[in-house]
Amino acid sequence: MWYILLSFLPDWFVTYFVHLIFGAGVIGIVAGTFLSKVPFISQYGTLIKIVSNILFVVGLFLEGGLQTELAWREKVAELQAKIEIAQQQSKESNAKIEQKVADKVKTIKDNVNANRQIIEENRTSINAECKLSDTAWLLYNGASQNALARGTSSSTGTSK
Amino acid sequence: MPWPEAPVVLLEPASNLKPLPEDKKTLTDLIENANENFGTYYQIKSKYEAWQEWYNSQKKVYESVK
Numbered sequence: 153m154w155y156i157l158l159s160f161l162p163d164w165f166v167t168y169f170v171h172l173i174f175g176a177g178v179i180g181i182v183a184g185t186f187l188s189k190v191p192f193i194s195q196y197g198t199l200i201k202i203v204s205n206i207l208f209v210v211g212l213f214l215e216g217g218l219q220t221e222l223a224w225r226e227k228v229a230e231l232q233a234k235i236e237i238a239q240q241q242s243k244e245s246n247a248k249i250e251q252k253v254a255d256k257v258k259t260i261k262d263n264v265n266a267n268r269q270i271i272e273e274n275r276t277s278i279n280a281e282c283k284l285s286d287t288a289w290l291l292y293n294g295a296s297q298n299a300l301a302r303g304t305s306s307s308t309g310t311s312k
Numbered sequence: 313m314p315w316p317e318a319p320v321v322l323l324e325p326a327s328n329l330k331p332l333p334e335d336k337k338t339l340t341d342l343i344e345n346a347n348e349n350f351g352t353y354y355q356i357k358s359k360y361e362a363w364q365e366w367y368n369s370q371k372k373v374y375e376s377v378k
Contacts (some may be wrong), residue, residue, distance in 0.1 A: 231354040238377045242316045250319040256358040264351035275340045284337040293331040
């Protein structure tokens, strides 16, 4: 709970707050030591020393925690920066791949169309001496659909 | 680190090879059909290779973060 609340506070606020407690403790100890030797107000000096000692101990503890907290925050920030760079690289890589695939597919389609035109131009001469038999047709379709071509066409199942 | 997005073009389903229609039994019909099916094969092949490239590039990016 404490850690979650702390994570919402900005670095500068946490740092100043902890330094303030620690500094108040140190100053209070010095001031309390001095004041406890001054007549008439020495009783306040003792009180200040007690409060300052508590502040000093709490401040010292928080100083240690602060360094750990800041080190972790630095690591998190470092990792987040790395992740952002990685995401950017990933996007760039995807764009390159998409472009590459689009170029390849275009070339393939162009070639298919060019071949189709050549077939069309030579249609008469190609068909002059050849017609596919039903068996050849069945075998061809069986092969292209990755199915057994034996028997009728209704018995050929595809491997979708 | 969030799961990397794949290029949209690679997520499209692969098309099937087309059979030769029953009323088309000339040699040119066969060659035309083969021409189209070979084209489909090469398109799928290029996408398959792109998947490999995508995997390798994403692996490299992921390892650079560790």
